[in-house]
Amino acid sequence: MTLAYEHEEYDEPRADTSAQQAATLLPRISIQAFCETRDVLEALEEARADRRTSRTQMSVQMGGVAAAVDLYREAPTPDVVVLESMAGGQRLLDDLERLADVCDAETQVIIIGHANDVMLYRQLLSRGISEYLIAPIGPVDAIAAMCRLYAQEGEQHAGRSIAVIGAKGGVGASTVAHNFGWAMSQDLLKNVAIADLDLPFGTAGLDFNQDPSQGIADAIFAGDRLDESLIDKLLWKCTDRLSLFTAPATLDRDYDLEFESVEQVIDIARTLVPHLILDMPHQWNAWTRQTLMSADDIIIVAAPDLGNLRNAKNLVDLLTQQRRNDRQPFLVLNQVGIPKRPEIAPREFAAALNLELAAEIAFEPQLFGTAANNGQMISETQGTAKASDAFRDLARVVAGQPDAPRGANTLIAQLMAKLKRSKDK
Numbered sequence: 527m528t529l530a531y532e533h534e535e536y537d538e539p540r541a542d543t544s545a546q547q548a549a550t551l552l553p554r555i556s557i558q559a560f561c562e563t564r565d566v567l568e569a570l571e572e573a574r575a576d577r578r579t580s581r582t583q584m585s586v587q588m589g590g591v592a593a594a595v596d597l598y599r600e601a602p603t604p605d606v607v608v609l610e611s612m613a614g615g616q617r618l619l620d621d622l623e624r625l626a627d628v629c630d631a632e633t634q635v636i637i638i639g640h641a642n643d644v645m646l647y648r649q650l651l652s653r654g655i656s657e658y659l660i661a662p663i664g665p666v667d668a669i670a671a672m673c674r675l676y677a678q679e680g681e682q683h684a685g686r687s688i689a690v691i692g693a694k695g696g697v698g699a700s701t702v703a704h705n706f707g708w709a710m711s712q713d714l715l716k717n718v719a720i721a722d723l724d725l726p727f728g729t730a731g732l733d734f735n736q737d738p739s740q741g742i743a744d745a746i747f748a749g750d751r752l753d754e755s756l757i758d759k760l761l762w763k764c765t766d767r768l769s770l771f772t773a774p775a776t777l778d779r780d781y782d783l784e785f786e787s788v789e790q791v792i793d794i795a796r797t798l799v800p801h802l803i804l805d806m807p808h809q810w811n812a813w814t815r816q817t818l819m820s821a822d823d824i825i826i827v828a829a830p831d832l833g834n835l836r837n838a839k840n841l842v843d844l845l846t847q848q849r850r851n852d853r854q855p856f857l858v859l860n861q862v863g864i865p866k867r868p869e870i871a872p873r874e875f876a877a878a879l880n881l882e883l884a885a886e887i888a889f890e891p892q893l894f895g896t897a898a899n900n901g902q903m904i905s906e907t908q909g910t911a912k913a914s915d916a917f918r919d920l921a922r923v924v925a926g927q928p929d930a931p932r933g934a935n936t937l938i939a940q941l942m943a944k945l946k947r948s949k950d951k
């Protein structure tokens with residue numbers, strides 16, 4: 527067991543961005559938690575109800591180390607035991623000694639303590655404790671700690687999924703998903719895969735001017751043949767850092783998908799690529815709803831009119847209600863400023879949803895039409911376009927990176943970007 531925990535003061539009981547980033551879907555493990563205070567009990571109960579622990583078998587109870595020792599005298603130990611202890615120093619170490627007598631060697635132990643004590647932390651480490659968290663904690667802190675255990679164990683750490691959905695059909699959700707993914711890979715140098723989940727009509731292949739003979743449908747319908755090597759083979763390398771899962775975009779069959787088949791493909795793809803962008807079709811059925819709900823982050827793309835506002839509001843309400851411990855969705859207003867169209871001002875639109883505006887992209891039919899017809903991204907068609915900056919900034923915000931340095935759009939910065947692009951070619 528290794529302990530990679532660095533002492534941090536938890537001023538905020540709620541998860542910060544780094545915990546949010548670290549907390550992904552946990553594997554099928556068993557977890558038992560024994561608390562001493564109501565606050566920690568409540569945080570862990572909330573972690574248990576969170577989507578990221580949906581695969582685990584998790585129980586939470588009061589009683590602390592004493593209850594755990596009592597139980598494990600009779601019962602087998604789970605994969606992870608979480609113990610809250612108000613005791614510090616020698617008393618805690620003695621308690622853990624008693625636990626060690628009844629606990630399997632493979633069981634990982636996380637302690638939630640109330641003492642910020644470096645000596646104690648070292649002693650816990652030498653006794654094989656996996657993580658030491660200092661109360662108060664939020665539900666996502668606990669999930670992030672468990673995720674770290676599995677990353678440390680050398681198991682593949684799941685990449686993050688980012689679903690992009692339109693509040694209405696045709697508002698540019700796919701255009702945003704593709705350009706955002708491109709910016710993430712080209713400008714932020716992340717490894718990214720884009721999965722086109724609009725099986726009958728998706729345009730990822732067209733937009734990137736790629737025509738692989740196989741794609742996402744071959745994975746979704748692979749049945750028993752589905753495994754990591756198949757996904758690896760089907761992920762089409764568009765550039766060194768960007769892979770595509772294109773849609774068949776043919777109508778020779780129906781696409782009534784089962785969520786489980788889509789989920790399996792997403793799960794495996796996430797172990798192969800750190801950032802998986804899901805280009806969602808504008809549909810609402812069991813598999814699209816569940817796929818959306820289980821994404822790590824969600825980008826809602828809307829055009830600034832009343833129908834979009836109503837739909838976006840319904841989406842935001844549902845997401846807020848069912849994903850209490852997740853980040854708010856990111857709102858992108860697209861096709862802003864269509865001549866003669868009465869519009870809701872973007873800031874008002876965002877304020878009505880109680881969201882910050884993550885990006886605002888103008889309606890530019892010439893630019894977007896040329897890019898689409900040439901199978902190019904906007905920044906390839908016109909690197910200096912405002913929309914190129916908007917996609918880059920959106921990528922930064924979603925990846926949790928600080929703002930671009932001031933003057934990033936100076937002549938020198940543009941020149942550097944140009945040099946980088948020609949080097950990448």
Ligand SMILES: Nc1ncnc2c1ncn2[C@@H]1O[C@H](COP(=O)(O)OP(=O)(O)OP(=O)(O)O)[C@@H](O)[C@H]1O
Pocket residue numbers: 692694695696697698699700701702724729806807808860861862887888889890891892894895898
């Ligand atoms: N800001 C923009 N300015 C002008 N045209 C745009 C803009 N954004 C997208 N478009 C165009 O709008 C059309 C629809 O875009 P896209 O296919 O991305 O929408 P969508 O929301 O994914 O649609 P669907 O509901 O079919 O999935 C495309 O022709 C695209 O080039």
Ligand SMILES: [Mg+2]
Pocket residue numbers: 699700701724806807808
């Ligand atoms: Mg689309």
